[in-house]
Amino acid sequence: MGTYNHLTKGILVLLTLAGPTIAHAFSAAAVPKPATAGQERASRIVLQYGAALAGGRVEEWAALDLGCLTLRRARGISQQTDRACWDDTLKVHRELVQDQPETGIFEAVGRGVGFGLLSETHRHAEYWKDYMPAVLISPAVLGTDVGPSPGLEVLDVSPVRPFALRNLTGLEPVRVSGQTVTVRVTYLDPLTAPLALRPGEIWWASSVLRRYGPVREVTVRFVVVSGLRKLGYPLDHAVVNEALPGSPVQVGIHYGRLPQASDPGGGQNDAVKNRLGAGGLVLGSARWWDRKDANQAFTAALARAQQMPSSPERTRLLTRLTLIDQADPTLHRLIAYDRLQTFLREGLTKSGISVSGEAVAARLAELYWNLQAQTWRQELTDVAMGHSAAAEAFYQAIESFERVTAGGQMALEERRQLGVLYRWNNDATAALAVHEALLKDTTSADSLHGRVLSDLAWDRIQWLSWERRYEHPWLEQARQEAEQAVQEVKEPVDKLMAAYALVLVEALRVPREPAHLQDQLHIVKTWHDRISGTAGVWPYLIGNDVVKALVPDGGQVMLPRTVRASDVSNVEIHAEPPPQDIVWQWNFEKDAPNALPVGFVTVSTSGAEPSGWRVIADDQSPTRGKVVVQDRPCETGECAHLLLADGARTTYPDIVVQIQDLSADGGGEAGIALAAHDNKNFYAVTLNASTGRLTTRRVLDGRTTVLGETTVKLSHRPWHSLRVQRINFIHLDRGRLGVFVDGAQVTAVDDTLLPEGGFIGLVTFGRTTAKFDSLHVLDLVSNRPLSGHAAY
DSSP states (O other), rough: OOOOEEEEGGOOSOOOSSSSHHHHHGGGSSOOOOOHHHHHHHHHHHHHHHHHHHHHHHHHTTBHHHHHHHHHOOOOOOOOHHHHHHHHHHHHHHHHHHHOTTTTTTTTOOTEEEEEEOOOGGGSSTOOOOOOOOGOOOHHHSSSSSSOOOEEEEEEEEEEEEEEEEEESSSSSEEEEEEEEEEEEEOOOOOOOOEETTTTTSSSSSSSOOOEEEEEEEEEEEEEEEEOGGGTTTSSEEEOOOTEEEEEEEETOOOOOBTTTTBTTSSSHHHHHHHOOOOEEEEEEEEEEEEEHHHHHHHHHHHHHHHOEEESHHHHHEEEEEEHOSOOOHHHHHHHHHHHHHHHHHHHHHHHHHHHHHHHHHHHHHHHHHHHHHOOOGGOGGGGGTOOOOHHHHHHHHHHHHHHHHHOOOHHHHHHHHHHHHHHHHHHHHHHHHHHHHHHHHOOTHHHHHHHHHHHHHHHHHHHHTTTTTTTTHHHHHHHOOOOOOOOOSSOOOOOOHHHHHHHHHHHHOOOHHHHHHHHHHHHHHHHHTTTTOOOOOOHHHEEETTTGGGGGGGGGOOOOOOTTTSSSSOOHHOOOOOOOOEEEEOOTTTOOOOOOEEEEEETTTOOOOOEEEEETTTSSTTTEEEEEEEOSSTTTEEEEEEEEEEEEOOSEEEEEEEOOOOSSSEEEEEEEEEETTTTTTEEEEEEETTTEEEEEEEETTTTEEEEEEEEOOOOOOEEEEEEEEOGGGOOOEEEEEEETTTTTEEEEEEEOSSSOOOOEEEEEOOEEEEEEEEEEEOOOSSSSSSSOOOO
């Protein structure tokens, strides 16, 4: 192929295509010598063709398009024929560029927007497409009335060479002459230029952030054929249209999605196109707009966005600007504000909460998301699927706030909001770091100080609740911070936020004190009632997963249902609380002395002597009243006596009991039984108070397996607190027992065989006599799994 590079200095340095006269104004005088007449003609035809296509001038474009000329020959020249040719061509262009959108991934605007994958670094991708040349300037990609048409500059024209076209006069290939014209296409406005994934960005994982960008320029080859009059065409020269169905096409050339099964990398098709002189994208020619190239347009658009009210139009403009500069702190401050406001509004919409006044609405939305983040979290986890406007705005807000932080321009309230977003993202540690630093930068005289204290309490509650660390000193610290916040904040809605944190403290405290919780809930109701123009808040305060089992009215609450992902199991339990028979408490005060407590049955392992379970009075016990004693030790260490609550059957229990070991020689153990079905199938977590040895056992079909054994440090008092709960982090179905002794978590034992359901109660092993006081059980309905076991 010969070269024609000297044309680049004078042929047309950027044809702006402002109107139909520009293409016609191009004349032979603009072409420098020694260009041949054929090269000049081919250049002029391609430039005029491109100007008409990009500008939407149908009749002018159709007169230069080989496919439309063929259609005219069959149907006759008319506006209807030209329009049909135009519509069919653009339909193919649209179908080629369209693809699955990725609305759920920040900055991944969608493969169906612009060109998708254009860089040669993505050539191996299954989403790569081999574009026919006209797509690069087609209104199907560029749109209409969105910005200036692209500039066109001829770079090279090949010498005349033979081409083989099918459908020219029939199905058999016909030999014609033609030339390949190489054109640089420049997209003049970075705010309207088509998008494509930037070079080097990951394309294959939907959960990975990836950056699309506005394309600045590409180089593309068009094919102009000649000698058409002798074949019955009214013109002798035309541009090959590879998209129009049934139009003449070059033999052996393929356009569309690559790779194909026979050509994994697309290289074979490239070789064929190069050999036959076909049109299409020149690999490696794509360039993208960056901030340094688009600074003037970026700065002007950012100033315009700052003056615009919040709206979809402003959101689209801000999103486009991130594709030019993803780090500008001023830009991300605007985005962070917009996305946070969207997220808060979505919360009010989803919750059904109504309120008058923007400031109060924002705070109540924060309260709603505090509760969502702490419980089942479904609203915050479906962003990757792209069907949650709330989750999408949420993760975009975090990203933009972090960009503002990196720029060192963050205001105090913005720092508070970032910490809140971290908490909602279940990253309580990061939230605490932000809010603790912010607390140091404010004083009690600052209006923000009280809010930060309230946020710190919520941060700690989030961590304690999800880590199941109710014995942790942060619980007391959260109480102190919330109490101080109630004193400092002035507005009723702020007092409500802090006061409700105290309700959660009481709900998480072990052992619980229902009277204290009810007193605190009454205070919350007082502040709630002082917020005027508000409806729909109270059901969330008594019906969320943490407190609904502890509040008499919790069972009557019907929370709104929201749309869930199709692959998540039914979580109706969160919207419709079951009958509130999920809390059991036995202090044995009403039971008759020297008898079994009411509602309990005894079982023992095979071969054991009769047990000695009965109720006795003990004014030295923690409750200063009656306790249960088992004072007939086994003769062998393998014997076990169980006292099971006949009406308490649960899969996810939280069990707490006080134990005093009365054994003379310290040779036995006493503790909690759970998942019990009979005397041959149960689990036991027992404590030897003399040695501090804690043992977790599984008894299956009469055979005992020790699952875990550790030595714990006991407090210096006669009674010890033992707590066992079936842990279920992140709502996955797996067997795990968490154990606490004297308020401190000491172990967590995994066991995949933990069965569904089962009775709970007390147990002694071996040569043990022991007393038990204040047995409390909570059915952890919020721990029930949302999905089954993983497939791997």
